[in-house]
Amino acid sequence: MAEKALAGTVALVTGASRGIGTAIVSQLAERGAHVFALARDSEKLAQIQSELGGSCTCVPCDLGSSEALIDLRHEILRTWGRLDVVVGNAAIMGPRTALSALDEQAWCDVVNTNLTANWRLIRHFDSLLRAAPHGRALFLTSGAGSRARMVPQRGAYAISKAALDALARTYASETEGTNLRVMLCNPGPTRTGLRAQAAPDEDPMTLPTPAQVASKLIALCLPSWNESGRLYDYPQDRLLDFHGPN
Numbered sequence: 001m002a003e004k005a006l007a008g009t010v011a012l013v014t015g016a017s018r019g020i021g022t023a024i025v026s027q028l029a030e031r032g033a034h035v036f037a038l039a040r041d042s043e044k045l046a047q048i049q050s051e052l053g054g055s056c057t058c059v060p061c062d063l064g065s066s067e068a069l070i071d072l073r074h075e076i077l078r079t080w081g082r083l084d085v086v087v088g089n090a091a092i093m094g095p096r097t098a099l100s101a102l103d104e105q106a107w108c109d110v111v112n113t114n115l116t117a118n119w120r121l122i123r124h125f126d127s128l129l130r131a132a133p134h135g136r137a138l139f140l141t142s143g144a145g146s147r148a149r150m151v152p153q154r155g156a157y158a159i160s161k162a163a164l165d166a167l168a169r170t171y172a173s174e175t176e177g178t179n180l181r182v183m184l185c186n187p188g189p190t191r192t193g194l195r196a197q198a199a200p201d202e203d204p205m206t207l208p209t210p211a212q213v214a215s216k217l218i219a220l221c222l223p224s225w226n227e228s229g230r231l232y233d234y235p236q237d238r239l240l241d242f243h244g245p246n
C-alpha cells in the first residue's frame with residue numbers, strides 16, 4: 001500500500017487515456033490525490049473512471065484549444081478550491097518524414113499538442129499551482145529533443161520536445177522563490193503505442209512498462225520533492241542539468 005503523501009491534494013494529468021499517462025493517474029490516486037484525467041478518448045476514460053471511482057474525475061477534451069481548460073479551471077476551483085499537481089504528458093509522434101516533406105497541418109498538430117498545450121496548462125493553472133502549499137508541475141519530454149545530433153525524419157516531434165524543455169525551464173525560472181517546483185522527465189523507451197509508432201520493429205517486451213516508469217516519476221509530484229528546472233532521466237535514473245552549446 002503506497003504512503004498517502006498526496007492525501008487532500010488535487011492533480012491534473014493530460015494524456016490520461018493510455019500509456020504513461022494512465023499509469024501516472026493511478027499512482028497519484030494511490031497516494032491519495034484526487035486526479036482530473038484529460039484525454040480525447042471518452043471510452044478509455046470511462047474505463048479508468050470505473051477502476052478508480054471517486055478518486056478520479058475524467059475530462060474528455062481536446063488539448064488543441066484553451067476552451068476546455070478554461071471551463072475546467074472554474075470547475076476545479078468550484079469543487080475543490082485548489083490544484084497541487086499538473087502533469088503535462090499528452091503528446092503525438094506525427095509522421096516520420098523529413099522536414100522538407102512534412103505536411104503543414106501535421107507540423108501544426110504536433111507543435112500544438114506537444115508544446116502549445118503545455119503552455120496552455122501554465123497559462124490557465126499557474127495561479128492555482130502557485131497558491132498550493134507544494135505546487136508541482138511535471139512535463140514529459142523526450143531524449144529526441146536534446147541530442148547533439150538530431151535524428152532525421154523525427155523533425156516535428158523532436159523539435160516540439162526541445163521547445164518543451166525550454167518552456168519548462170523558463171517556467172522554472174519564472175517561479176523561482178515560490179513553493180512551485182517545475183520538472184522535466186524523459187521516460188526513455190517505454191512499452192506504449194507511441195513507442196510502437198516510433199520503433200515498429202522493436203520487441204515491446206524488452207521495454208519497461210508505463211507502471212514501472214510512473215512509479216519513479218511520482219516522486220517528482222510529491223511535497224517532499226525540492227528540485228526545479230532540471231530533467232529526470234528514467235533510463236539513467238538520475239537528474240540531469242542543461243548546458244549551453246560547447
Ligand SMILES: NC(=O)c1ccc[n+]([C@@H]2O[C@H](COP(=O)([O-])OP(=O)(O)OC[C@H]3O[C@@H](n4cnc5c(N)ncnc54)[C@H](OP(=O)(O)O)[C@@H]3O)[C@@H](O)[C@H]2O)c1
Pocket residue numbers: 014015016017018019020021038039040041042061062063064088089090091092113140141142143186187188189190191192193194195
Ligand atoms: N513511450 C515512450 O517510449 C516515450 C519515450 C520518450 C518520451 N515519451 C513521452 O511520454 C509521454 C507519454 O507518452 P506515451 O508513450 O504514454 O504516449 P501514448 O500511449 O501515445 O499516449 C498519449 C496520450 O496523449 C493523449 N493525447 C494526444 N493528443 C491529444 C489531444 N489533442 N488532446 C488530448 N489528449 C491527447 C492521448 O489520448 P487521446 O488519444 O485519447 O486523446 C494519450 O492518452 C509523451 O509526452 C511522450 O512524448 C514517451
